[in-house]
Amino acid sequence: MTSAAVPEHPWLLPGSLTAAPGRIRRTARDWVVDILFLLLSLGWVAAATLDAASPDPSFAAPLPERWMVPLDGAAGLLCCVLLWWRRRWPVALTLATLPLSAVSVAAAVPLLVLYFTVVVHRRTAVALAVTAAGLVTNFVFGLARPDLTMSYWAATAWGVVISLCVLAWGMFVRARRQLIVSLRERAERAETEQRLRVAQARQVERTRIAREMHDVLAHRISLLSLHAGALEFRPDAPPEEVARAAGVIRSSAHSALEDLREVIGVLRAEVPAEAAPDRPQPTLADLPTLLGESRSAGVRVEASDRVTGADRVPAAVGRSAYRIVQEGLTNARKHAAGARVAVELSGGPGEGLRVEVRNRWPVGGAGTDIPGTGTGLVGVAERVSLAGGHLEYGRDDAGDFRLAAWLPWPA
Incomplete structure (x- = not known):
């Protein structure tokens, strides 16, 4: 998800948008969901149109004129086609087709899909505003397409219940997606912080080793310099004293080399510093x-x-x-x-x-x-x-x- 698309699509899962704003890159899951919604909407349009055209409609509110049945079916098909772009312009498509919800039964399911997309991918304020507009058209629908099996208020109440159920479902899906994104970001942040802590611990340990080695090497090398200086200024010293000084020089040089080899090996290691055993400390x-x-x-x-x-x-x-x-x-x-x-x-x-x-x-x-x-x-x-x-x-x-x-x- 690009930074330009984040404000417009705050609740989309990663990978559902391309780098260019407004262009959709559907994942495999998106393809499956879109095709299922399209088939469901087409099935509803076909069933509602056939029922309205039958002599005794069973579930579709009757049209005042029989010639309006093809128009109602055409409106439903148009809404089905618009579903293909619902991820790009959910609010614009929902508002453009909102007047159809006042008169069309065939367009009911694709309109609910558009409305569900708005609730999932837009802020709560936008979703509530679209819900309020849909409730207004719901009251108009009860007058334009009266139901023969129940009263006006009962039919209108059912429309309100369906709208609120879609709203609750969409908000649940949005909250779940937001939680997943939050957990993913938290996990990535924790992993990054862990890497930083490991790097800092390694740096602290290396600094400690360097400080220890400064103390040790400075002490040993100063002994070396002192004995070497004595031999330089006293070339006529007794052999026993020369041998003793040479032994101290050899021992100190050997110890200094061992310490230096150890600290270089630790500083070159890529494993965490705490994994290496500490040398005995004085x-x-x-x-x-x-x-x-x-x-x-x-x-x-x-x-x-x-x-x-x-x-x-x-x-x-x-x-x-x-x-x-x-x-x-x-x-x-x-x-x-x-x-x-x-x-x-x-x-x-x-x-x-x-x-x-x-x-x-x-x-x-x-x-x-x-x-x-x-x-x-x-x-x-x-x-x-x-x-x-x-x-x-x-x-x-x-x-x-x-x-x-x-x-x-x-x-």
Whole structure:
């Protein structure tokens, strides 16, 4: 159905109109219905005409003159022919043939079909207006074609009942078609929304993976850079120290490649992100391993753990604390090489978890040439915000760079 045809045919089923306004494209169902209506109307015209021409009409109201019988039959045939265009101009054809309903019996059935088409395919106000006009001609019909078997008012009442029955049937059909179209649109909209939700979930999951990989890769690559820099500036180091640094470089590079291969595989996958199993995420219990890796790389790390009930910390809170410390150590290696780093954790259930990473502000050329995008702290701030906590970072009054966060820890 085209947009140009929608206002004119609001209740037609999809596919009953062509792209050009006013042109009909009948479906197989439309062909069957139209042919049945045409045969029914032709049968009525033949029966009514033959009965009116018989010496003793049984169901057709008698005509005042016998020569009017062929005219009545011709009027019925004309209405049958007009049924072929009832889907295109239902209101115009109904109004044009409405005067025949005041005098013709043979045209009664095709006129009812036209009237039914108006009720189904037009607004209620239009259908009621056509119904009112038809009721007026019904009163005239009782005078022009009086019935010999019943009184005027009884015959007129039957005409009113038939008109109201056709009106109720047509409105039921229209409401049913409207319901079907509404359900179909709702199903299509739900399917579209489901696809959007899947796409959004996939994008959110990929963003989460990218944030996690930024934290992990930045940490490992900074270790690589630190050990490689030590080997570059100390070519005369003892073989044991060179071997240890080379082992750390090899291990860190292997882990970085594994992480990178995993995230690329997930991001390339077409299946929903939730279908892929999550890799084990670090928690607060993995913090000593993280500190040990930094110490093995030559970073002077002092840790203070005053957390009460650390074994009961929620996994999400512990993971956020781990990422905060990881980002703080990575930034210290990148921007304040050789500086002492202090890591402090405190808090407990009900009072929250406080995490603080502090190092001296880099002076002059301190720091390494490890490239960075500056998005690490932005990602940490987002993570803390989503967890319901708050984050502070920057230079304090003592001249140190301070990264501090508070995370909620329910009692």
